[in-house]
Amino acid sequence: MIAPRRFLPSIPSLLALEAVDRLGSATAAGQELSLTHSAVSRQLKVLEGQLGVTLLVREGKGLALTPAGASYARSVRDCLADLAQASLRLRASGPRDSLSLALPPSFGLYWMGPRLHAFLRAHPDLLVNQSTRSAPFDFAREKFDAAVHYGPEDWPGVHYLPLTRxxxxxxxxxxxxxxxxxxxxxxxxxxxxxxxxxxxxxxxxxxxxxxxxxxxxxxxxxxxxxxxxxxxxxxxxxxxxxxxxxxxxxxxxxxxxxxxxxxxEDRYALVWPRHSTPKPALRLLIDWLRAEGAAEEGPGAPL
Known part of the structure; x- marks a missing residue:
């Protein structure tokens, strides 16, 4: 359940806080956001009043975040980045279902690429978004549906589907x-x-x-x-x-x-988080890899 609205600041006030934290002044933040200095200040005062916590203090001609404000600004920046990425993915995919994969660069291009082309020919109603990642990451923080991992099964909290040695x-x-x-x-x-x-x-x-x-x-x-x-x-x-x-x-x-x-001895494997149920597009990809023989023989992972 989403928190009550009184705990949810407006997007403009959060943008103002993030910009001031990054740029160091309300003037610079206003220039980036196409707002006046006073408009930025009003947004910050509204935010402080809503939260009941001092977020910024004046230092000379600029503004500095309090420790509480700096911690909050980091969380705000992450949330805004997630919102922007979700909006971008939705805009790119439109009404079609999409799948976001993290792939090692060379493997993604030369091994996975041709198989993804074949998969999309079989499922033309899907989109597959791809980004480069070469090391394990936190699925809770980076919004990927699945990734390809090379090496021993040392990525915690994921299912493994062996692909190839x-x-x-x-x-x-x-x-x-x-x-x-x-x-x-x-x-x-x-x-x-x-x-x-x-x-x-x-x-x-x-x-x-x-x-x-x-x-x-x-x-x-x-x-x-x-x-x-x-x-x-x-x-x-x-x-x-x-x-x-x-x-x-x-x-x-x-x-x-x-x-x-x-x-x-080491192999590549498709991995996806244990803490969430695979979305339908990911189920289709896993089933397709198994059916096409792209995945190596082995127990794989449950769905």
């Missing part, structure tokens, strides 16, 4: 491989590119092939796609997931420095 392939610019694919020993002598979210990936690859890698050094990247760009430019060899490696291979930008992919 990561399979990696050493890739290089074709000019580096004039003599064809390399042996693991020859590959060890090449400059190697590294991803900061996959520490030890090359060491594990060499260990699987019976080689003591030692201390590996090289350029460091935060995304598979930028690492692939560096490999295509000839800076070194990149250990790429097969969905990206195959796409780069088809474009002729990269070639396999070693022919066989290596399947890793």
């Amino acid at each position: 990561e399979r990696v392939i050493p890739m290089a610019a074709p000019a580096r491989l004039a003599g064809g694919p390399l042996t693991p020993e020859a590959l060890r002598a090449e400059p190697l590119l590294h991803l900061d979210s996959r520490p030890g990936a090359w060491e594990d690859w060499f260990a699987h092939h019976g080689i003591e890698a030692g201390q590996l050094r090289g350029m460091l990247f935060d995304q598979f796609t930028t690492m692939a760009e560096a490999a295509a430019a000839g800076f070194g060899l990149a250990l790429l997931p097969d969905y990206l490696a195959q796409a780069e291979e088809a474009r002729g930008r990269l070639a396999r420095a070693y022919p066989a992919p290596l399947a890793l």
Whole structure:
């Protein structure tokens, strides 16, 4: 149940508080909100009177929030951001049902993307909104229906639907491989590119092939796609997931420095919060992934 109206300040007064907190003065807040200085001050006085708490104090020529006001302003900013996002999603989707997904960038583009296209062809009345996220977050604060997670099942409070294991392939610019694919020993002598979210990936690859890698050094990247760009430019060899490696291979930008992919223990999974019932659009996606065989065999998670 929503609180009684007497506890719900008006949107203009909340906008005034948020702007003063961020900009430091009623004058600057008024310029941003297209209000006069006195109009902003009136909004703040109404808000303080409604709440019965002093929110701001004057400091020199500006305004400063009291500790209570600063805490309240943070909550107000979060609420206004949620309201703006909800309005944007509604405006974009119109009468159609929508689904908001958080996806790792490369996986979302090269693996999940084609499957979402097929899903939407099967359900043309739906919209799927996508944002980039590479690490677990709080579903209660970020308004996503589901996300894709890579790694062990260490995201608390979520259901898991396994999707696929990561399979990696050493890739290089074709000019580096004039003599064809390399042996693991020859590959060890090449400059190697590294991803900061996959520490030890090359060491594990060499260990699987019976080689003591030692201390590996090289350029460091935060995304598979930028690492692939560096490999295509000839800076070194990149250990790429097969969905990206195959796409780069088809474009002729990269070639396999070693022919066989290596399947890793960790996998990608679709996750969604346990504390809420999946909306109909999410149920459709989960059922579709299972029916199309996009999800790996396994117990999955209940609906």
